[in-house]
Every structure is written in structure tokens, then in C-alpha cells.
Amino acid sequence: MHVIDDDRATMTRRKLVPWLALALVVAVGIVVLAVRSRPDNSPAARAARLEQQLACPVCEGQSVADSNSPQSRAIRDDIPRRIAAGQSDADIRQYYVSRYTERILETPSNSGLGIIAWGLPALAVILGALSIVVAVRRWSRAPRLEATDEDEDIVRRAREETDGGERHPDDAHPDDGLPDDSSPDHEAPGDENGP
Amino acid sequence: MIRSQFRIRWIALGIAVVLVAFTVVLAVQTRSQPSVPRLVLEHASAPQLNLKTLDGKAVTSAQLRSKTYVVNFFNSWCIPCQQETPALKTFYDQHKSEGDFAMLGIIIDDDAPTMRGYVRDRGIGWPVLVDPKGSAALDYGTTGQPETYVVAPDGVVVCGTLGPSSVAELNTWLAAARAGQQCT
Missing domain, CATH: 1.10.8.640 (Cytochrome C biogenesis protein)
Incomplete structure (x- = not known):
């Protein structure tokens, strides 16, 4: 039990490391920006x-x-x-x-047409972020491909060819005449004598 | 799928319309050069003057109080200034004897020795002020030379122009200033 708890704690710590590193980088960046952007008032x-x-x-x-x-x-x-x-x-x-x-003034005013100069970059950033969010959500919602019977047949035949006729019981097909694990005739080892 | 394609097309169309509209707005934003000084348009008070003439005499706004006066920014190398000088001389000769009238020239971007020669050669009779720091030019918000301002007795800049002026214009502005009228 202690071993499992230790493993979980280790996993949690490992998951936290990238986030802590990211937070550190962001914090250092903010500090550097704050220091560098402090104007010289001479x-x-x-x-x-x-x-x-x-x-x-x-x-x-x-x-x-x-x-x-x-x-x-x-x-x-x-x-x-x-x-x-x-x-x-x-x-x-x-x-x-x-x-x-x-x-x-070299900088545009914050009224009239000047608003466009200030607002357009901000609008572009917001629209870009929204586009990324929408795209990611759409990709994550895209249905996964499901194998059809035809696909499974192709896989089964390929395995038959590569395995030289040896099959895993899971590969058994109802029509291929192979013994099925689920059939009542099948007995697990050590079950000969019954209960 | 088709619906989302239509939506994307509509969004793209909207962005294209906004961009085209923005381009058109920018394209029609022509920077027309005004001919009337900002001080005249805003009916602003004349900036305070505290300068010296080429002869070293002090001229202040206090000395001009209750007078209608003309301020002309000029220099020796500006061709329109040279072309304007005869009109200014005629106008000055017409009014110099009037007690409520004054006229001042203020040098912009030229040196005093050169200007002394220019004033002497051209026979300029009105006081010419030296503005070595350009402070008077900045206070008036000059954008070039020549520029002429007419100040009413109450100290408000009522008329003027960016560029050379004629005798007729100067007389019209003087009459308007004396009558307490604005030119704009």
C-alpha cells in the first residue's frame, strides 16, 4: 500500500514539474519585462x-x-x-x-479613427485565439474511425498469412470452422475433473 | 459539414468586407493642407510675446494691448516671403500712422545679421523681432513661412493665413478685427 502511495506521489510530482517550469519561465519573463520597461526618467x-x-x-x-x-x-x-x-x-x-x-502625436489617438489602429491588432489576436479554440474543439470532437466487418476481414487474412495458420482464439470467426473459446466444449486447463 | 462550410464562407466574406471598408476609409483620408491658421479657426487668444527687435528694443504683449496688430512670420531665404514683402509694405504705409495699429515681423529660421541686411535692402519699416529659440513660432503653431495673423484689440486672433497675403486681404482682415468680427 505504501509502495502504491509513493508511486502516485512520484507521478504527481512528475506531472507538476513541467507546469512549475512553465510558471517559472513566465514569472522570470514578467520580471524581466517589468524591469526593462521601466523608463529612464533623466x-x-x-x-x-x-x-x-x-x-x-x-x-x-x-x-x-x-x-x-x-x-x-x-x-x-x-x-x-x-x-x-x-x-x-x-x-x-x-x-x-x-x-x-x-x-x-506619433501614437494614434484613442478616439475616432485612432480606435481602429488600437483595436485592430487586439481584435486580430482575439479572433486568432477563438479560431484556435474552435479548431481544437472540432478536431477533438471528430468521430474516431470504426473498423467495419470488411476491415476486420482484411486484418484477419493478413494475420493468417503472417502467422502461418496459427490463430489467436480471439481471431476466431463464426464461419471459419475453428474452435471457439466461448463454446461449451472448450475447457480451461485443470478443469477436467469439474467442481 | 455543408453548413459549417457556409458559415466559414460567411465569416470570410465578413472579414473581406471589413478589410475593403477599412481600405476605402484610409484611401479617402486626404491630408488637405489648411490655409487658415489653427489659432484663427479656434478664435484663440494671441500668444504672449516677449522678444527683441533687430535693434535690440524689447517688444511685449503689454505694449500691444488695445491695439489691432498684424504679426508676420518670415525670413530672407523664403521666396513667397520675398514676393509678399511689397504687399506688406503697401499695407503698412497705409496704416502706420493710425494710433490703434501695429505691425510686427518675426524672423523664423534665419540669423539676425542676414536679416538686418534683408530688412535694410527691402526697406522694411515695421519692427522685426528676433526669435532665436523659435518660441514665438511654436506658440503660434507655425507650419512654415510666411504666415500672417491679425489680432483684435481684445487679444483674439481673428484673421490670418498660411502663405503670402495680399493688400486687399490684409485690409479686409484689419477692418474685420476692428469691427470685432471673426474671419472664419
Whole structure:
């Protein structure tokens, strides 16, 4: 009894190992992501980040950081002054939005058409996950193939050929004239004398 | 089986319709270049000014209080600015003697020595302000040059344009500002 309990405990531990490993990997990944995504809040890093987040107001497809237009240069000069004056990143962004509208933001807004830009990837992920769930459930529900009499005949004949005529009692067919285990004539060894 | 095939076809058709609609929406989203400054469209108050002229005289918003004034962003190398200068000169000559009128030029993306020569050669008589940090240009939300803004006595930007302006336009805007009217 103790042996069986020990075996069960070992099996349970073995089943848990992959899950524990997975949990460990996920936990380490989350910690690394959390540490790596913590922004550097030095003035220079904030200025560089804001320059990337703002679009050049007079060019197409360039950020303030990349553009050499007068307006972009003025913004690059202006951002450190605003940071030194104690303005938050949101305040600074808002100032430029008030001057150049939301088109100056490199990230789409969370209203109007901007919702599509934010929502489409999320919708794609959800639809993809749902598709996988539906597909897996459909595959798992698919009926297993059942052997027909014809299939069993094919298997039986193949076995006859490979076994050279020796048959297992289970292979007995009602029409093949072989002795059947279930017939009353059949006696198990040691049963000669009866009860 | 047939039913599920039909369902898949309907889903595929739905996704295709959504994608086509999205493409059409993006295709018709033309970025038209506005000709009216945002400050004018929003009937916004004129940004505060605290700059110096090419001669080193300070000019502040306080000095412009209760006046109708014109602000023109320009520089020496911009061809439309050069083309606009005669109209600005004519307009300025027509109104410089009026006590409630002021006109300012603000240099955008040019250096003071070059601009001194340009102002002298072109006979520009109105005060020209140096904006070395570009702060005035940012406060006005300029998107190029030339740009002209007309500010009413109450400090609201009532008229203006992105690009060169004509004498007739400038006079219309001045009259509207004095009458307390918006151009948009």
C-alpha cells in the first residue's frame, strides 16, 4: 500500500514539474519585462523620448527627432526648457497638441479613427485565439474511425498469412470452422475433473 | 459539414468586407493642407510675446494691448516671403500712422545679421523681432513661412493665413478685427 502511495506521489510530482517550469519561465519573463520597461526618467532620456513621440509638424512621416525642419529644431530646443521648468511629459505633449493638433502625436489617438489602429491588432489576436479554440474543439470532437466487418476481414487474412495458420482464439470467426473459446466444449486447463 | 462550410464562407466574406471598408476609409483620408491658421479657426487668444527687435528694443504683449496688430512670420531665404514683402509694405504705409495699429515681423529660421541686411535692402519699416529659440513660432503653431495673423484689440486672433497675403486681404482682415468680427 505504501509502495502504491509513493508511486502516485512520484507521478504527481512528475506531472507538476513541467507546469512549475512553465510558471517559472513566465514569472522570470514578467520580471524581466517589468524591469526593462521601466523608463529612464533623466531629463535627457525624457527629451529623447518626447522627440520620438512627436511628429514633425511640417513634414510627412518624420518624427521631431529625425527632422531638420525649423519647427522640429525649435521643438527640440523647446523640450529641454519645458522639462527644466518642471513640466511633465503629458503637459509637454499637450502643449504641442494645443499648437499643432493631435496630428503631432506619433501614437494614434484613442478616439475616432485612432480606435481602429488600437483595436485592430487586439481584435486580430482575439479572433486568432477563438479560431484556435474552435479548431481544437472540432478536431477533438471528430468521430474516431470504426473498423467495419470488411476491415476486420482484411486484418484477419493478413494475420493468417503472417502467422502461418496459427490463430489467436480471439481471431476466431463464426464461419471459419475453428474452435471457439466461448463454446461449451472448450475447457480451461485443470478443469477436467469439474467442481 | 455543408453548413459549417457556409458559415466559414460567411465569416470570410465578413472579414473581406471589413478589410475593403477599412481600405476605402484610409484611401479617402486626404491630408488637405489648411490655409487658415489653427489659432484663427479656434478664435484663440494671441500668444504672449516677449522678444527683441533687430535693434535690440524689447517688444511685449503689454505694449500691444488695445491695439489691432498684424504679426508676420518670415525670413530672407523664403521666396513667397520675398514676393509678399511689397504687399506688406503697401499695407503698412497705409496704416502706420493710425494710433490703434501695429505691425510686427518675426524672423523664423534665419540669423539676425542676414536679416538686418534683408530688412535694410527691402526697406522694411515695421519692427522685426528676433526669435532665436523659435518660441514665438511654436506658440503660434507655425507650419512654415510666411504666415500672417491679425489680432483684435481684445487679444483674439481673428484673421490670418498660411502663405503670402495680399493688400486687399490684409485690409479686409484689419477692418474685420476692428469691427470685432471673426474671419472664419
